[in-house]
Amino acid sequence: MERKNDQLDTLVDAIMASSKYKHVCKELITYIGAQELSKRRNGKEALKATKNKLHQIGSAYLDSRVHYESWRNELRMAALSANRDNLLHVCTRIMNHHASTRERLPILEQFYSEIFTYLPPIRSVLDIACGLHPLAIPWMPLPEDAEYYACDIYQDMMDFLHKWMLIINMQGRTQVCDVIQQCPNYKVDLAFVLKTIPCLEQVDKSAGSRLLHTINADHLVVSFPVHSLGGKRKGMVEHYETHFRELVANEKWEIKKLEFSSELVFVVRK
Structure with missing residues (x-):
């Protein structure tokens, strides 16, 4: 031993x-x-x-070279300019450095406007295995006093996103976390679980089910990729829809399926 x-x-x-x-x-x-x-x-x-x-x-999802300090400075300057388009442009450019958010860039406006149509007013968010997704906060219809909690496995990324949230005066916190073993226990209105479950289940096949049932949120936005990192679709929509419905088969949750060009989404009311 x-x-x-x-x-x-x-x-x-x-x-x-x-x-x-x-x-x-x-x-x-x-x-x-x-x-x-x-x-x-x-x-x-x-x-x-x-x-x-x-x-x-x-x-595999994150560019080999990240420039968190220069990105922070660019975001700070863009925010100080009070030019929303400028800030969105910088956020978009940085999100291009992570595969998950890069795939979503062409549909950003549509993605959040459609998803939030099926949600009540949201005042608190938990972003699981967030990657660079918190940089999309400006596209989300959140009130000024909203709280946003984000977690991922990279300490340097969480430090960067903490500074980003300070720049935009977003309440909440970021934290390094292995959600396979322990999910953050914040009580929130909404939890994002975006293209996360397939990754977790490569390590622990029961991690997806455990996470969905552990998250302390009234609503979930759960998504899956519709193609591989190499661009192949190979029946992934059908596979992941079947898998998700198996994960929640014993729950009486309200589920709305949304299919975007690059992402399969389920909006869930627990």
């Missing part, structure tokens, strides 16, 4: 020493590392497999 713990500590330290993964939530690295050590022949194989898994669920 002690040898396994030593192996796990060594694996975690090695991954966190790498420039690619040094900002990743330690709890997630530990969780995946323990899984891989139990399946692989040795520590070297487990280390490689853990890095591959972290790439699949995280870094």
